[in-house]
Amino acid sequence: MTSRPVIAVVGAGFSGVMTALHLLREGDGARVVLLERRSPVGLGAAYATHNPSHRLNVRAGNMSAWPDRPGDFTAWLRGQGLEVGAGDFATRGDYGRYLQGLLADAVAGPEAAGRLIVAPYEVVGLEPGGDGWRLTTAMGRPILANAVVLALGNPPPCRPAGVDEALAASPAYVADPWRWDPKALPQGPVLLLGTGLTMIDVALSLEDAMPGRSIIALSRRGLTPREHEGEPPEHPPQPPSRDLSPHAALEWLKRTAAVHGWRTAVDALRPATQDLWRGWSVARKQAFLRHARPFWDVHRHRLSPEVASRVANLRQSRRLKVAAGKIVRLAERPDGRVEGAWRPRGEMDAQPFVVSAVINATGPTGDVTRSRDPLVLDLIRRGLARPDPMRLGLDVDPDNRLLDISGAAAPSLFAVGPVTRGAWWEINAVPDIRSQAAQVARAVLGAVG
Numbered sequence: 001m002t003s004r005p006v007i008a009v010v011g012a013g014f015s016g017v018m019t020a021l022h023l024l025r026e027g028d029g030a031r032v033v034l035l036e037r038r039s040p041v042g043l044g045a046a047y048a049t050h051n052p053s054h055r056l057n058v059r060a061g062n063m064s065a066w067p068d069r070p071g072d073f074t075a076w077l078r079g080q081g082l083e084v085g086a087g088d089f090a091t092r093g094d095y096g097r098y099l100q101g102l103l104a105d106a107v108a109g110p111e112a113a114g115r116l117i118v119a120p121y122e123v124v125g126l127e128p129g130g131d132g133w134r135l136t137t138a139m140g141r142p143i144l145a146n147a148v149v150l151a152l153g154n155p156p157p158c159r160p161a162g163v164d165e166a167l168a169a170s171p172a173y174v175a176d177p178w179r180w181d182p183k184a185l186p187q188g189p190v191l192l193l194g195t196g197l198t199m200i201d202v203a204l205s206l207e208d209a210m211p212g213r214s215i216i217a218l219s220r221r222g223l224t225p226r227e228h229e230g231e232p233p234e235h236p237p238q239p240p241s242r243d244l245s246p247h248a249a250l251e252w253l254k255r256t257a258a259v260h261g262w263r264t265a266v267d268a269l270r271p272a273t274q275d276l277w278r279g280w281s282v283a284r285k286q287a288f289l290r291h292a293r294p295f296w297d298v299h300r301h302r303l304s305p306e307v308a309s310r311v312a313n314l315r316q317s318r319r320l321k322v323a324a325g326k327i328v329r330l331a332e333r334p335d336g337r338v339e340g341a342w343r344p345r346g347e348m349d350a351q352p353f354v355v356s357a358v359i360n361a362t363g364p365t366g367d368v369t370r371s372r373d374p375l376v377l378d379l380i381r382r383g384l385a386r387p388d389p390m391r392l393g394l395d396v397d398p399d400n401r402l403l404d405i406s407g408a409a410a411p412s413l414f415a416v417g418p419v420t421r422g423a424w425w426e427i428n429a430v431p432d433i434r435s436q437a438a439q440v441a442r443a444v445l446g447a448v449g
Ligand SMILES: Cc1cc2nc3c(=O)[nH]c(=O)nc-3n(C[C@H](O)[C@H](O)[C@H](O)COP(=O)(O)OP(=O)(O)OC[C@H]3O[C@@H](n4cnc5c(N)ncnc54)[C@H](O)[C@@H]3O)c2cc1C
Pocket: 010, 011, 012, 013, 014, 015, 016, 017, 035, 036, 037, 038, 043, 044, 045, 046, 047, 055, 056, 057, 058, 092, 121, 122, 123, 124, 151, 152, 153, 154, 155, 178, 201, 364, 375, 416, 417, 418, 419, 428, 429, 430, 431, 433
């Protein structure tokens, strides 16, 4: 291997930035090319917001970007003169500034001198080449690297059933709930597809841009995220044994919740979740996703008290209505509005409605077989990658190396972050990804060393 290997990191959201910083910190001389298609770099889907209503859903004390420096984010907040304690919920915009600051410090510091290139390119193709990989960028410029880390993150939601080509192309439809302008929507009621965290973000953005607008949110069960309450206990209960079946894990949750409350019980499960998941067969994982996922999601990924109180207020005043049911029809009308029909859960008859816009807030889609992303399509087409059996992302081995179509692990092609969800399940939030980013950096350096 060359004395100064080149490592390409594709994607500069939290996962890519932190993997790149670990590579610089630990890689003796290794050069890193960090590629990002969106500007500004370093924010990803989660932290590219200036809206103060968009809060972190994890307490500041648990949001350090570094696994070995737990107080780093709270120290940064203090340094900025922001009065956010370890038990509080900072804004996601501030978290984005923190991340960009880490990247800027690294770029300016001695560790990165001549070793880090941040390249504003979209990677659209990847193939074996040179001493490792040849990356094709949308600008046409190829990049050679000895190893590649895919930090592709949270793809926008898939187009839901009922949204045809004509509606998808119309200004009355918002396809990407993380990149849109609430002020650009026509006046009138808005239908949000989905009732999870993405819906909450979108509803708050709509209310901030045009207070008083009527918002209807619809999902099959109509479940909405629960609220964080109080401080976590000083001595949380011990996590369960890591070889429980989904059923036994549920029983453990119920027993623990009866003593400590459900929030503490769900949080106590966290250190064991990845091991539990890895120990389950594909059939057990599929059963969990089918029966428990909607409930898991709303109890596990909770709202800060500030956001929960605004949402409660919107719902009380009926400006936000949440419904359980299914869309049976959606179409753009000649006047630009959208008409359709939905069937309430458990009922036979569909109800008509007319709204001025529809926003797809169903949350990130992990199913790479439905992806329209050029790089993902290229990886699948070449057989360099395959979907994991649960269709949550790309299939990886326990070292986060990509598995090709035959199930063989590529020695120098890695993935990090939510795109590895099929392998780990709990790999969506900072407290999980920060450790994975460090592990992936070590594994990459081992592969090129
Ligand atoms: C709206 C939202 C809010 C969230 N809030 C929290 C929170 O409060 N706390 C928490 O812990 N977690 C939160 N999360 C979870 C989130 O998954 C992680 O915190 C983290 O941001 C994930 O980072 P990522 O880099 O893996 O993904 P992303 O943030 O999605 O970043 C991936 C990046 O890769 C780039 N990219 C993709 N493909 C290419 C390509 N081919 N070429 C070049 N660039 C490419 C994209 O443009 C993007 O910038 C939130 C997620 C979302 C979506």
